[in-house]
Amino acid sequence: MHLVTRLLAAVAASVALALAFVRPARAHCDTMDGPTVADGRRALDSGEANHALKWVDEAHEAEVREAFELARRVRVLGDDARELADRYFLDTLVRLHRAGEGEPFTGIRPSGEPIDAKVVAADRCIAEGDLAALEALVPGEQLPELRNRFDRVLATKDFDVDDLAAARAYIAAYVAFFHLAEGDEHGHAHGSASGDEHGTHHAHR
Numbered sequence: 001m002h003l004v005t006r007l008l009a010a011v012a013a014s015v016a017l018a019l020a021f022v023r024p025a026r027a028h029c030d031t032m033d034g035p036t037v038a039d040g041r042r043a044l045d046s047g048e049a050n051h052a053l054k055w056v057d058e059a060h061e062a063e064v065r066e067a068f069e070l071a072r073r074v075r076v077l078g079d080d081a082r083e084l085a086d087r088y089f090l091d092t093l094v095r096l097h098r099a100g101e102g103e104p105f106t107g108i109r110p111s112g113e114p115i116d117a118k119v120v121a122a123d124r125c126i127a128e129g130d131l132a133a134l135e136a137l138v139p140g141e142q143l144p145e146l147r148n149r150f151d152r153v154l155a156t157k158d159f160d161v162d163d164l165a166a167a168r169a170y171i172a173a174y175v176a177f178f179h180l181a182e183g184d185e186h187g188h189a190h191g192s193a194s195g196d197e198h199g200t201h202h203a204h205r
Helices: 002-020 035-046 058-077 079-101 117-128 140-156 164-182
Strands: none
Touching: 035 058, 035 079, 058 079, 117 140, 117 164, 140 164
């Protein structure tokens, strides 16, 4: 019961944060539809923590691992416990991912929120291996650098999930690409595994 009480308190705090802030919907790193949450769920279901760990830097890895192990222990206690444990872990994962960006965590937004057209287009570009869907949506002067960052994403996306360094290299490239696509001219990548949670629904061996 102590574990469940701990999870209840953590989830309640996250919900309170989400209700307290109204934010524009651009990226989807902190939404239930985003790839960080998708990879967090994949980690919980498979027992392979690296699916989630690639989204955080080394400084936050231990805390994510601890939350992962706790959630895995609690989620077998029943359907309600599973839902609570999953939400606790996903909140922890997204919060620490945001911390790696130097951004505050204000709760995971619900499914169905609209996503900026440039984010949608950028995801499509990576899925198709072609930048055409995004080119008309960004200023012309940004295109050379955007192409450079896109090429880096393509060069790193076929990583082995067991190679956490390679996985984080992909996330770092992905972050830089998406930040520039969204209008951050610097395209910051804060650490090796930070960035707005965009689609990572790409091939991982």
